[in-house]
Structure formats: structure tokens, C-alpha cells
Amino acid sequence: MLRSTRQGSQDNRAALASKPIKTGPRVYAEIRRMAMDYRFKPNERINEVELAARLNVSRSPIREALQRLVTEGLITFQTNRGFFCRGFDVEEVVNLSDVRIVLEERSVRLAIQRATDEDLAALVDWWAKTMARADAFSSAELTARDEEFHIRIARLSGNSELARMLEGINTRIHFVRKIEVEKHRRLSTTYTEHADIARAMVARDADRAARLMHDHISISVADAMSTVREGLARIYVDADQI
Amino acid sequence: MLRSTRQGSQDNRAALASKPIKTGPRVYAEIRRMAMDYRFKPNERINEVELAARLNVSRSPIREALQRLVTEGLITFQTNRGFFCRGFDVEEVVNLSDVRIVLEERSVRLAIQRATDEDLAALVDWWAKTMARADAFSSAELTARDEEFHIRIARLSGNSELARMLEGINTRIHFVRKIEVEKHRRLSTTYTEHADIARAMVARDADRAARLMHDHISISVADAMSTVREGLARIYVDADQI
DNA sequence: CCGTTTTCTATTGTCGACAATTGCGATTGG
DNA sequence: CCAATCGCAATTGTCGACAATAGAAAACGG
Structure with a gap:
């Protein structure tokens, strides 16, 4: 019973209309849009687990998307402290x-x-x-x-x-x-x-x-x-x- | 004996002079330099596990670094196919x-x-x-x-x-x-x-x-x-x- | 002998687990 | 009452496991 492993996510995917978009790209696109529209408040710390829960995925794709957004200048990052929304000035x-x-x-x-x-x-x-x-x-x-x-x-x-x-x-x-x-x-x-x-x-x-x-x-x-x-x-x- | 878990990496870190740089940033810097110098051949597919083994880390930090380098234009990416070195033309x-x-x-x-x-x-x-x-x-x-x-x-x-x-x-x-x-x-x-x-x-x-x-x-x-x-x-x- | 289909293998995608770290709040001493 | 210290809770960093996928190799049929 320890190895039900990725059962949860299977269900999520199924519920999300079989498999419309791959998780990775979808997550990236969603977070990107959130950042573009300042759905995160300026300089706000972005909680990975919370975001992962909201998008029904694990932290891996979240982190990968965030890393990408860092170099795009939409997100900020500090080692051991996490990701932050960019400022707005x-x-x-x-x-x-x-x-x-x-x-x-x-x-x-x-x-x-x-x-x-x-x-x-x-x-x-x-x-x-x-x-x-x-x-x-x-x-x-x-x-x-x-x-x-x-x-x-x-x-x-x-x-x-x-x-x-x-x-x-x-x-x-x-x-x-x-x-x-x-x-x-x-x-x-x-x-x-x-x-x-x-x-x-x-x-x-x-x-x-x-x-x-x-x-x-x-x-x-x-x-x-x-x-x-x-x-x-x-x-x-x-x-x-x- | 199933839970020796991250023993291996501990050793690696220790061997690498206690803890000079955090894994993440170090990996990012190393891969970045490799890409800058075309240590990967143009359009070559980058094997994550191989690279991970070479740098003595797991695939997570590798992938995160690669994602970042994608938006920097040093690396290319195709879903389900992986990361590639940028071309050289x-x-x-x-x-x-x-x-x-x-x-x-x-x-x-x-x-x-x-x-x-x-x-x-x-x-x-x-x-x-x-x-x-x-x-x-x-x-x-x-x-x-x-x-x-x-x-x-x-x-x-x-x-x-x-x-x-x-x-x-x-x-x-x-x-x-x-x-x-x-x-x-x-x-x-x-x-x-x-x-x-x-x-x-x-x-x-x-x-x-x-x-x-x-x-x-x-x-x-x-x-x-x-x-x-x-x-x-x-x-x-x-x-x-x- | 060549083109198609099937099987198999190598590789990526995602996950949950756990260690390390940080920052906060409580506790203590001044 | 404030400052410093300690410990605890929340959060990030990294890992190994496994499923899904793609591409190569093999089997098949023409």
C-alpha cells in the first residue's frame, strides 16, 4: 500500500479532460500568465507547494517552470529562500x-x-x-x-x-x-x-x-x-x- | 536498507571539499559554461542521466539548470524529446x-x-x-x-x-x-x-x-x-x- | 529485397520522500 | 521592556522510483 504512487495524478489528468495538454507546458503557460498579470503580488514570495496544489501537480514541473520564468525576468529567485514575483516599479x-x-x-x-x-x-x-x-x-x-x-x-x-x-x-x-x-x-x-x-x-x-x-x-x-x-x-x- | 537514501550524494559533497558551492548554482554554472564553449556539439542531444552522472548529482538540478539555459538561448528543448545544444550558424x-x-x-x-x-x-x-x-x-x-x-x-x-x-x-x-x-x-x-x-x-x-x-x-x-x-x-x- | 508493423529499449516526465535550511515565535537574561 | 538565543514549524533542495513516451531494432508480409 505504499506503492500506489502516482495514482492521484492519474486521476487529476483524467479529470482534466483525458490529456489535453502535457503537464509541463501547461503548468509553464499558466504560471507565466499569472506572472504577466500580476496575479502574484509584487515581491511576494511564491509558495511552491501551494502553487503545486492549486495546479494539481507535483513541485517538479512547478520549479522547472519557475526557473524558466526567472530568466525571462518575470520571476525572481534567491537560493534557499525561493521564488518571488518580480517587483512593479x-x-x-x-x-x-x-x-x-x-x-x-x-x-x-x-x-x-x-x-x-x-x-x-x-x-x-x-x-x-x-x-x-x-x-x-x-x-x-x-x-x-x-x-x-x-x-x-x-x-x-x-x-x-x-x-x-x-x-x-x-x-x-x-x-x-x-x-x-x-x-x-x-x-x-x-x-x-x-x-x-x-x-x-x-x-x-x-x-x-x-x-x-x-x-x-x-x-x-x-x-x-x-x-x-x-x-x-x-x-x-x-x-x-x- | 531501503532507506540509505541520499547517502551517495552526501559522500559526493564531502569529497568535493566539504561544501564549497551549493549544488544547484554550481550545476547551473558548470552547464552554462559547457554550453558557452560548445562542449556539447551543435544540435547534439543532451542526455540528462549521463550529465547527472558526470556532475555527481541527480537529474533534478540538471533539468532545472537546463530549463533556465533554454530561455537564455544556450539550449534548445523539445517536449518528450529532451534538451539539445543550440545550433552554431x-x-x-x-x-x-x-x-x-x-x-x-x-x-x-x-x-x-x-x-x-x-x-x-x-x-x-x-x-x-x-x-x-x-x-x-x-x-x-x-x-x-x-x-x-x-x-x-x-x-x-x-x-x-x-x-x-x-x-x-x-x-x-x-x-x-x-x-x-x-x-x-x-x-x-x-x-x-x-x-x-x-x-x-x-x-x-x-x-x-x-x-x-x-x-x-x-x-x-x-x-x-x-x-x-x-x-x-x-x-x-x-x-x-x- | 523493401516497406510496414510490432516489440523492445533507452530516455524523459512526474511523483512522493526526506534532509537541509530559513525564519518566526517563544523563552530567557539583562 | 528589550535584546539575544534557542528551538520549532514551514519551506526549499535533492534524491531515487516508476510511468509514459519516442526511437531503434526486430519481425513480418508482400
Whole structure:
């Protein structure tokens, strides 16, 4: 009776719809999303056993996922003390933004150099369609489109490392971005800015596109501060009623 | 006699000089270095049990370290198939180089904006001293100094995220960099280029410093190809006699 | 002799167990 | 009443065991 071993987990899997996703990837994806949305409070210690229990798995996949998230910058780690949620402060947002600007500028420039006319036309079309339906989208969906616009350009750059790094930054600033989207829901400058960038790309006007991109992404420190403040409010208020 | 449990590892630790470094970090550092130096052959499958045996630990710390290295871009992973060494090709080197250029340019510019006169003077001094002793250094040491020069600037930028990303790129291009250092051992343009950059920084000439940095880092695709070729030779020849 | 299916083996994925460590709270001495 | 010390409870670090999977080898049929 000592060797019933992994009986429990078998049941869990079965209950979870036979075997939709493998445990490892699933756990990774779930924790990742939690971290992106600050479902862990900033600097909060993450209890492995508790998390394992919540996701119905053992600590092994949990720890492996957490380790991965550490290098992604979503989680912090101290030996013998465990994993912590990353902090949430203005400096980090500003720093990431600053890096993002130069990478996105490079991204458009390369895309203009290397993408085909069809690719760029498709980008313009896609964004036009998205804009047309903008009102029907939730804020979360809208944020996703915003992110996708930039990622598409990054992919068109033909530099997979560049795209990879921008994706990394995206996941880290996802939370602030979502707040910004909601803030500016009414005055939807974002949509027209995207359209302008895309058009400049079609026209192969690298300098203009890069400048537009720069201005589009730039945020004042004051903006960042207000967004972070708003974010903190959500983390410590809304989170409780999830 | 079933519960001798972790006897074995106890012995290992004891044999390894009581307890110099904790297992986890040690394993991570060792595997990381192996990956940096292509002690695993490109795209080679990494056998967890074998590696665990070699480092005298169980698979848990191995897997955790590998997971971390996956997001660092030093290791590849496929579910149910395991971990693989990253490839080694020209495209990746060129892509990383391209990203590196824009980040390093931003880095100098920010450093010029934010570093104190003392900081910059210290940078110049340190590099002068290093240059003076250059002949006494091994190629490995020389490579380390090269890397350190750039990292110092990144830190002076005051943007920790920028520094972090540049460090990430450094570990990924470490191998090619080492080869480049050895190639150009004689015609040591690198040293004077560094000195020039540092001087431009002291003079707070951002445009010049950025341009120098750009030219310093830029490599032609032809150079990259030759370096990669040389690298492949080493990986598949020298590696056997380690 | 070649292509398909089956069996077998090597390797990964996940688990529960236990030791080591940390941090907190109680206890004691000033 | 506060500071330092001690011990205990909670938590992390690492391990070996076993199931699931994939890939190779063997058996089979054409």
C-alpha cells in the first residue's frame, strides 16, 4: 500500500479532460500568465507547494517552470529562500521602454529593407480590418492586437533574435500596456499611429517609419508613473476578487 | 536498507571539499559554461542521466539548470524529446550582432548622459592598464577583458535591463568572440578602438562614441562566415581531446 | 529485397520522500 | 521592556522510483 504512487495524478489528468495538454507546458503557460498579470503580488514570495496544489501537480514541473520564468525576468529567485514575483516599479517600466524603442526602430528599418511588398500590404490590410472592428473588442483583445502589430513587424525584420527579444519585453510590459490601452480607449490615437507606421513602411520611408515608431512607443516618465500607480491599485484591489 | 537514501550524494559533497558551492548554482554554472564553449556539439542531444552522472548529482538540478539555459538561448528543448545544444550558424551570429549594435550604441549614449566624470575617467584608466599588460594575457583572459569593457559601459548606462540583455548576448556570442580575439591577436586594433571609445565618452561626444562603437562591433557577413567555419573546426576537432 | 508493423529499449516526465535550511515565535537574561 | 538565543514549524533542495513516451531494432508480409 505504499506503492500506489502516482495514482492521484492519474486521476487529476483524467479529470482534466483525458490529456489535453502535457503537464509541463501547461503548468509553464499558466504560471507565466499569472506572472504577466500580476496575479502574484509584487515581491511576494511564491509558495511552491501551494502553487503545486492549486495546479494539481507535483513541485517538479512547478520549479522547472519557475526557473524558466526567472530568466525571462518575470520571476525572481534567491537560493534557499525561493521564488518571488518580480517587483512593479516605474524604473523597470522606463528601462524596458527605453530598450524597446531602439529595438523597435531597428525592427521597422529592417522590415522595410527586407519585407516584400505583399507582406507590407498585408500588414496594412490587417490593421485596417482590426481598426474597423475596434469597438467590438474587449480591452484584452485590443491589447493583444496592439502586441501583434509590433510582433508582426519584428518578424518581417527577418531577424529572429530581434523578434525574440521584443517578445520577451512584450510579456514583461504586458500589464502596463493593458492599462494604457484602457486609459486611452476613447482617444484612440494608437490605431491611427499604427496605420501611419504601416503606410510609411509601404512607402519604404525608413526614417519616417522609425521616427513614427519612436514617438509611438515613447512615454514620459510622468505617464509611466501614473500608469504604475493605476496598476498598483488594480493589483491590490481587483486581485482579491478574482 | 531501503532507506540509505541520499547517502551517495552526501559522500559526493564531502569529497568535493566539504561544501564549497551549493549544488544547484554550481550545476547551473558548470552547464552554462559547457554550453558557452560548445562542449556539447551543435544540435547534439543532451542526455540528462549521463550529465547527472558526470556532475555527481541527480537529474533534478540538471533539468532545472537546463530549463533556465533554454530561455537564455544556450539550449534548445523539445517536449518528450529532451534538451539539445543550440545550433552554431552564421545567421544566428549575424542576427545577434545586429541586435548588439543598437543596444551598445544606446548604451554608450546613455552612459555619456548619466555617468560621472570619475566613472568615465576610471574606465579610461582601467583600459589603459589593461592594454599595458595585454601581452601577458591569455586569449581567454583577453576575451574576458573585452567583454568586461562593454559590460562596464552598459552598467554606466544606468539601465539595468539594457545591461542584462547585453550580458545575455555576450554569453551567446562568447565562443565566436574568443575566436575573433585569437584571430586578431597580432593586429590589436581592438585595444585602440576601446581606448578611442572611452576617450570620446570622456569628451561627452555622444555621436562620435556611438559611431565608434558601431564600427567597432560591426562585422561583415564574410567575417562571420570565416569565424563560424573556424569555430566548427574547433568544436569537432579540439573538443575530442579535452 | 523493401516497406510496414510490432516489440523492445533507452530516455524523459512526474511523483512522493526526506534532509537541509530559513525564519518566526517563544523563552530567557539583562 | 528589550535584546539575544534557542528551538520549532514551514519551506526549499535533492534524491531515487516508476510511468509514459519516442526511437531503434526486430519481425513480418508482400
